[in-house]
Amino acid sequence: MEKEKVLVTSALPYANGPIHLGHLSGAYLPADIYVRYKRLKGDDIIYVCGSDEHGVPITITAEKEKVEPKVIIDRYHEMNKKAFDMFGMDFDIYSRTSLPVHHETAQTFFKSFYDQGILKEKKTLQFYDEKAKMFLPDRYVEGTCPRCGYEEARSDECEKCSSHYEPTELINPKSKITGETPVLRETSHWFFxxxxxxxxxxxxxxxxxxxxxxxxxxxxxxxxxxxxxxxxRAVTRDLDWGVKVPLENSEGKVLYVWFEAVLGYISATKELSAKKNQPELWRNYWQDPGTKYIAFIGKDNIVFHAIMFPAMLKAWNDGNEDKYIYPQNVPANEFLNFEGKKFSKSRGWGIDVIEFLEMFPADPLRYTLAANLPENKDTDFYWKEFQARNNNELADILGNFVNRTFTFAHKHFEGKVPKRGELLPIDNEMLKANKEFPEKISALLEKFKIKDAVLEMMNLARTANKYFNDTEPWKTVKSDKERCGTTINISLQTVYTLAEVFYPVIPFAAAKMFKMLNAEKTDWFSAGEAKLPEGHRLNKAEILFRKIEDKVIEEQIAKLPATEEEPGKPKEITYEEFSEIDLRVAKIIDAGKIPKAEKLLKLQVDLGSEKRQIIAGVAKFYSPEDLIGKKVVVVANLRPAKLFGLKSEGMLLASENKDGQLKVVEVDDSVEIGAKVK
Ligand SMILES: [Zn+2]
Structure with a gap:
C-alpha cells in the first residue's frame, strides 16, 4: 500500500477555560484516532495543535481577576496541555499563539495582503472610553435596551428580549471598564x-x-x-492584547482573532521544525502539493476552516512564490451534550477532563466517546453508558478474551506460545477474521467513519470470544492437549491483532497487551498475520479494565445540579407564577412617533379603569395610524421603565412572523376593554 504524507490539525482550544468532554469528542479524539492509525499504517504524518491565546474574552477574564492576560493564558495553556496528556493525545506539538513565531507568521500574512492591495480600509464609529483611553469592544459596553428597557443590555444585543440593534441605538451606554459614558469616535479598520x-x-x-x-x-x-x-470582514480591531498590526500609525490595533488563530497551525509547525533542528521542515508539509491536509474541527468552526482559511491561503498564493496547500478535508463533528443537556460551566453542568481522568483511566473514556461520536448529529455522554461500555464491552468482551487466553498460556503451556497443530475450519475462520477486520476498519477510518470503525474493533473481540467458547479449550486441555495448544496459539495471534486495531482508540490498554505478548507494534496491514513464533515467551498477564461499581456512577450523577434550565427552552413555571402576570385587554387610543427613536412608537392605551403610556418597539412594522383603535393585550403590572426620557407603563404582546416582522396580538370586538387575559 502506498505511503501518504499527511498533515493533521485540530482546532486550537481557547486558553480562557478548561476543556470538557464535549471538546474531546469534537476536534480531538477523532483526529487522534486517525493519526494513531495512520502512524501504524506507516504514513508520514504530523499532527499539530496549540492554544489560541488572544481576543477579548481573555482580557475580560484578566480584568475580572485584576491580573495580566498572560497569567490567564499561562494557566489555561498548562491546564489544557495536561488534560490532553492525560487523555493520551498524540500531538507532535502543542504550541501557543502568544509565541513570537506566531506573531511573525500572522504579521507576514497581513503584510502580504496589504502590499498586494487586497485589504480595504474603512472608517467606522465605535465607543471610546475617554477615562481608560481606549476603544471599547462590543462586550465592554453595557446600557439600556432600546426595545425592552432592560438595563444590562449589551452594546449590540439584548439578552432579555434577544433583539439586535446598532450600538448607536443603545440607551445610556456605560463602559464596563470605568463605568463612564463612552463617546462615539471614528476609527479605521482593515477589511479582507x-x-x-x-x-x-x-x-x-x-x-x-x-x-x-x-x-x-x-x-x-x-x-x-x-x-x-x-x-x-474586519481583520483588525482596537485592542492591546493580540498580534500588533504591522503598519505605521497603527498603535492600539491588533489582528482580529479569527484572522490570526487559523494561521497558528502554520506557526506551530514552524515551532516543531525549530525544535527538531530542521527549520525548513514545515514547508515540507504546508507547501508540498503531495501533502494531504486534514483539518479536524467542531461544527462551530466550519466557516473559519472551509471558507476563511482557504481564502487567506489563496490570497497568499496569488502574490507569493512559495505556495500553500489547502485543506483536503474538513471533517467537522456536531456537539456532544452531557446527560441530555448542553455543557455549562456556569451552571455546573458537565465535567472537566482533568477532574474526570483523576477518577477514571483514559481508555474507557476514549472508548465511550469514540463509540458515540457526534459525527452526524449531536449525541450525549451518559454516566450509565460510560459504565456499561466499560463493564460490558471493554471488560467483559475484550478484557475477558485476553485474560482467558493468557491464563491458559501460563497455566498449561509454561507462558510460551504453544505449537499450532492441524487447523480445523473454525481455526481458519478466526485467522481469516484477523486478516479481514484490519482492512475493514482501515477503510472506515480513511473515510473518517470513526464510530463505525470502533464498532468493528469490538466485533473482532466478539468474534474472538466466540472462537474461544466454541473451541472449548477447558475440555481439550484434558482430552487433546495439541488441539488445546492450537486454540491458544490462534487466540494469542488474535490478541496481537486486537492490540493493533484497538491501539488508536485505547492506546494505554493496547500498550499493556503488546507488553504481555512481549511483542512490538507492527504495521497495520500485517496486524492480522500470525507473527508470534512457536515457543515465543510471554510476559505476565495484567488487568486491562477494572469494572466500575454502580455506587461510583451514582455518586457522579448525584453531583449534578438537581433542577436545571436548558438554554433555548423556556423554564417551567407554576400556575401561581403565571397568574402573577396581569394581562389585560386595552384599546390603543393614540399613537405617535418619537424623534430620533426610529424603532419606537409612543402609545396611549385605555385599560378601562385607567389610561397609560406605553413605549413599544413596533415602529418598523406599524405606522401610528394603523394602531389606533386596535384592541390589544398588554402586560399591566410590568415595572415602569424610562425609554428616551419617556415613561413606559406596560408592554404590548406581539409575535414574530417568519419574515421577522412583529404582529401585535389582537382581540376581537366582543371582548371588553380591561378584561383579564388568562
Ligand atoms: Zn431588550
Missing part, C-alpha cells in the same frame, strides 16, 4: 474582501467534495454562507 474569493471557494469545495467526499454538515453550512454572499 472575502466576496472576491467566493467563486474560487465554491469551485475548490466542489472539487474537494467530488474527490474526497466532504461531510454533509460542512457542505450545508458553506452553501448557506455562499447563498448569503460572502462579505468584507
Amino acid at each position: 474582501p472575502l466576496g472576491k474569493y467566493q467563486e474560487w471557494l465554491e469551485n475548490y469545495i466542489d472539487e474537494m467534495n467530488k474527490k474526497y467526499g466532504w461531510k454533509d454538515n460542512v457542505l450545508q453550512q458553506c452553501r448557506s454562507w455562499f447563498n448569503d454572499g460572502l462579505k468584507d
Whole structure:
C-alpha cells in the first residue's frame, strides 16, 4: 500500500477555560484516532495543535481577576496541555499563539495582503472610553435596551428580549471598564474582501467534495454562507492584547482573532521544525502539493476552516512564490451534550477532563466517546453508558478474551506460545477474521467513519470470544492437549491483532497487551498475520479494565445540579407564577412617533379603569395610524421603565412572523376593554 504524507490539525482550544468532554469528542479524539492509525499504517504524518491565546474574552477574564492576560493564558495553556496528556493525545506539538513565531507568521500574512492591495480600509464609529483611553469592544459596553428597557443590555444585543440593534441605538451606554459614558469616535479598520474569493471557494469545495467526499454538515453550512454572499470582514480591531498590526500609525490595533488563530497551525509547525533542528521542515508539509491536509474541527468552526482559511491561503498564493496547500478535508463533528443537556460551566453542568481522568483511566473514556461520536448529529455522554461500555464491552468482551487466553498460556503451556497443530475450519475462520477486520476498519477510518470503525474493533473481540467458547479449550486441555495448544496459539495471534486495531482508540490498554505478548507494534496491514513464533515467551498477564461499581456512577450523577434550565427552552413555571402576570385587554387610543427613536412608537392605551403610556418597539412594522383603535393585550403590572426620557407603563404582546416582522396580538370586538387575559 502506498505511503501518504499527511498533515493533521485540530482546532486550537481557547486558553480562557478548561476543556470538557464535549471538546474531546469534537476536534480531538477523532483526529487522534486517525493519526494513531495512520502512524501504524506507516504514513508520514504530523499532527499539530496549540492554544489560541488572544481576543477579548481573555482580557475580560484578566480584568475580572485584576491580573495580566498572560497569567490567564499561562494557566489555561498548562491546564489544557495536561488534560490532553492525560487523555493520551498524540500531538507532535502543542504550541501557543502568544509565541513570537506566531506573531511573525500572522504579521507576514497581513503584510502580504496589504502590499498586494487586497485589504480595504474603512472608517467606522465605535465607543471610546475617554477615562481608560481606549476603544471599547462590543462586550465592554453595557446600557439600556432600546426595545425592552432592560438595563444590562449589551452594546449590540439584548439578552432579555434577544433583539439586535446598532450600538448607536443603545440607551445610556456605560463602559464596563470605568463605568463612564463612552463617546462615539471614528476609527479605521482593515477589511479582507472575502466576496472576491467566493467563486474560487465554491469551485475548490466542489472539487474537494467530488474527490474526497466532504461531510454533509460542512457542505450545508458553506452553501448557506455562499447563498448569503460572502462579505468584507474586519481583520483588525482596537485592542492591546493580540498580534500588533504591522503598519505605521497603527498603535492600539491588533489582528482580529479569527484572522490570526487559523494561521497558528502554520506557526506551530514552524515551532516543531525549530525544535527538531530542521527549520525548513514545515514547508515540507504546508507547501508540498503531495501533502494531504486534514483539518479536524467542531461544527462551530466550519466557516473559519472551509471558507476563511482557504481564502487567506489563496490570497497568499496569488502574490507569493512559495505556495500553500489547502485543506483536503474538513471533517467537522456536531456537539456532544452531557446527560441530555448542553455543557455549562456556569451552571455546573458537565465535567472537566482533568477532574474526570483523576477518577477514571483514559481508555474507557476514549472508548465511550469514540463509540458515540457526534459525527452526524449531536449525541450525549451518559454516566450509565460510560459504565456499561466499560463493564460490558471493554471488560467483559475484550478484557475477558485476553485474560482467558493468557491464563491458559501460563497455566498449561509454561507462558510460551504453544505449537499450532492441524487447523480445523473454525481455526481458519478466526485467522481469516484477523486478516479481514484490519482492512475493514482501515477503510472506515480513511473515510473518517470513526464510530463505525470502533464498532468493528469490538466485533473482532466478539468474534474472538466466540472462537474461544466454541473451541472449548477447558475440555481439550484434558482430552487433546495439541488441539488445546492450537486454540491458544490462534487466540494469542488474535490478541496481537486486537492490540493493533484497538491501539488508536485505547492506546494505554493496547500498550499493556503488546507488553504481555512481549511483542512490538507492527504495521497495520500485517496486524492480522500470525507473527508470534512457536515457543515465543510471554510476559505476565495484567488487568486491562477494572469494572466500575454502580455506587461510583451514582455518586457522579448525584453531583449534578438537581433542577436545571436548558438554554433555548423556556423554564417551567407554576400556575401561581403565571397568574402573577396581569394581562389585560386595552384599546390603543393614540399613537405617535418619537424623534430620533426610529424603532419606537409612543402609545396611549385605555385599560378601562385607567389610561397609560406605553413605549413599544413596533415602529418598523406599524405606522401610528394603523394602531389606533386596535384592541390589544398588554402586560399591566410590568415595572415602569424610562425609554428616551419617556415613561413606559406596560408592554404590548406581539409575535414574530417568519419574515421577522412583529404582529401585535389582537382581540376581537366582543371582548371588553380591561378584561383579564388568562
Ligand atoms: Zn431588550
